Amino acid sequence: GENVEQHPSTLSVQEGDSAVIKCTYSDSASNYFPWYKQELGKRPQLIIDIRSNVGEKKDQRIAVTLNKTAKHFSLHITETQPEDSAVYFCAASKPRAGNMLTFGGGTRLMVKP
Amino acid sequence: SQTIHQWPATLVQPVGSPLSLECTVEGTSNPNLYWYRQAAGRGLQLLFYSVGIGQISSEVPQNLSASRPQDRQFILSSKKLLLSDSGFYLCAWSVRGSMRNTIYFGEGSWLTVV
Numbered sequence: 001g002e003n004v005e006q007h008p009s010t011l012s013v014q015e016g017d018s019a020v021i022k023c024t025y026s027d028s029a030s031n032y033f034p035w036y037k038q039e040l041g042k043r044p045q046l047i048i049d050i051r052s053n054v055g056e057k058k059d060q061r062i063a064v065t066l067n068k069t070a071k072h073f074s075l076h077i078t079e080t081q082p083e084d085s086a087v088y089f090c091a092a093s094k095p096r097a098g099n100m101l102t103f104g105g106g107t108r109l110m111v112k113p
Numbered sequence: 114s115q116t117i118h119q120w121p122a123t124l125v126q127p128v129g130s131p132l133s134l135e136c137t138v139e140g141t142s143n144p145n146l147y148w149y150r151q152a153a154g155r156g157l158q159l160l161f162y163s164v165g166i167g168q169i170s171s172e173v174p175q176n177l178s179a180s181r182p183q184d185r186q187f188i189l190s191s192k193k194l195l196l197s198d199s200g201f202y203l204c205a206w207s208v209r210g211s212m213r214n215t216i217y218f219g220e221g222s223w224l225t226v227v
Contacts, residue, residue: 043203089156099145099216100159
């Protein structure tokens with residue numbers, strides 16, 4: 001089955017700096033890659049996603065890049081703010097009954113003011 | 114718009130007691146439904162998913178079971194809780210047959226087994 005590896009597990013940046021989180025996946029049939037943000041004690045919420053027919057997608061300070069050949073994708077957050085502090089999860093999915101997502105292990109991002 | 118409700122939000126149960134967590138989705142039909150568990154400070158583990166009424170698939174062997182008695186209702190149960198069942202339980206849904214496999218989570222249920 002699909003395996004998603006996420007790095008780093010923790011990331012500490014200064015406010016205003018950029019943060020990059022990287023994920024690799026194993027199944028070349030995967031074609032959908034969402035990113036979720038989970039604040040302490042709350043549910044994961046979708047922040048951005050990308051499909052395999054697109055190499056990059058941007059939404060204000062957040063961007064995701066996808067390299068299908070290398071089977072890796074990354075989340076980029078620019079001009080980080082303290083409210084960006086959370087755990088971020090990447091995931092991968094392929095067309096199949098149930099639409100299951102396979103999640104990475106998560107990255108705890110801490111933005112220091 | 115679609116909403117997902119999950120309850121109870123928190124519960125403390127003794128070892129060996131039963132469990133029932135309930136989840137309902139509104140504003141959509143024929144959703145895929147999921148139960149995830151998250152141990153403290155850990156990742157998201159898929160426990161069960163369902164593509165229709167009465168259709169349950171289990172991803173990991175465990176002390177828990179799931180049922181889908183109605184199209185938009187998903188229930189997580191246990192007959193006898195173990196200490197290791199403690200965690201944050203998340204119900205989720207997605208649009209069946211969608212090319213964009215986005216999963217939307219409920220607010221979660223904190224279970225502490227003592």
